[in-house]
Amino acid sequence: MIPEVKPLSAHDIIRIWELGHDMHHIERALLILSASSGSTQNKLASLPVGKRDALLLDIRSKIFGDRMNCFATCPECGDKIQFTLSARSLIVKSPDKPYDIPHELSSDGLSLIFRLPDSTDQLAVLSSDNIETARLLIIKRCLLKVINDGTPIATEDVQENAINLLCSGILELDPGSELLLDVTCASCGNNWQALFDIVTFFWSEISAEARRLLLEVHNLASAYGWSEAEILSMSALRRRYYLEMIG
Numbered sequence: 001m002i003p004e005v006k007p008l009s010a011h012d013i014i015r016i017w018e019l020g021h022d023m024h025h026i027e028r029a030l031l032i033l034s035a036s037s038g039s040t041q042n043k044l045a046s047l048p049v050g051k052r053d054a055l056l057l058d059i060r061s062k063i064f065g066d067r068m069n070c071f072a073t074c075p076e077c078g079d080k081i082q083f084t085l086s087a088r089s090l091i092v093k094s095p096d097k098p099y100d101i102p103h104e105l106s107s108d109g110l111s112l113i114f115r116l117p118d119s120t121d122q123l124a125v126l127s128s129d130n131i132e133t134a135r136l137l138i139i140k141r142c143l144l145k146v147i148n149d150g151t152p153i154a155t156e157d158v159q160e161n162a163i164n165l166l167c168s169g170i171l172e173l174d175p176g177s178e179l180l181l182d183v184t185c186a187s188c189g190n191n192w193q194a195l196f197d198i199v200t201f202f203w204s205e206i207s208a209e210a211r212r213l214l215l216e217v218h219n220l221a222s223a224y225g226w227s228e229a230e231i232l233s234m235s236a237l238r239r240r241y242y243l244e245m246i247g
C-alpha cells in the first residue's frame with residue numbers, strides 16, 4: 001500500500017540530516033520517507049523505485065514548494081546550465097494495477113514473469129564496480145521466470161531480448177522509475193536527455209536547510225538563551241521575526 005506523506009518539521013530535518021550524514025543515498029531516501037509517512041524503512045524498501053521517488057517529490061514540494069532550481073553541464077561545450085522544474089509535474093502516474101505481485105509479459109515467443117525493482121535491489125548492488133554491472137544484477141534479481149519458445153531459461157543466461165522486454169515492462173508499470181529531462185544548451189544549441197535523481201537533489205536541499213536551521217538556533221540561543229528544542233518548535237515565521245529583531 002502507498003503510504004500518506006506529510007511535510008517534515010524543523011526537528012525532523014535536522015534529525016534526518018544527522019542520521020543520514022554517512023549513509024548511502026538509497027538509505028537516505030528511506031529515512032526521509034519513514035519520517036514523513038510513519039511507515040517502517042523495511043516496508044518502504046519494497047516500494048517500486050518510481051513510486052518511492054514520486055513520494056519523495058511529493059514530500060519535497062510540501063516542504064520547499066513546487067519550483068526546483070536545477071543545474072546541468074552541457075556534454076558538448078561544458079557550459080553550466082541553470083533551469084527550473086516543477087516537482088509536481090515530475091510525479092508520473094502509474095497504471096492502476098497492484099504493484100507488489102509478480103507481473104507477466106510476452107512477446108515473440110518469449111515470456112517473462114518479473115517483479116518491479118525496489119530499494120532492496122538498489123541496496124543489494126551498491127558494491128558493484130560500475131553502473132552497467134549494477135543494472136544487470138538488478139535485472140536478474142527481478143526476473144523470476146523466463147520461457148523462450150516453451151523452454152525455461154535460467155535467469156543467469158538471459159539474452160538482450162529478454163532484458164529489453166523486461167525494461168519495457170518495468171517502464172510501463174513503474175514509469176516514474178526513470179525521469180528523463182530534455183535539456184537544451186543556450187550557448188551551443190546542443191539537446192540531450194539528462195536523468196533526474198530526486199534522492200540526490202532532495203538530500204542536498206535537506207542538508208542546506210539543516211545547516212540553515214542550526215545557524216538560526218545558534219543566533220537565537222546566543223541572543224535569548226532558549227534551548228534548541230524550544231527554538232525548533234517555533235514556527236519559521238516566529239523565528240524569522242526574532243532574528244530580524246536581533247539584526
Ligand SMILES: [Zn+2]
Binds near residue numbers: 075079185187
Ligand atoms: Zn553547450
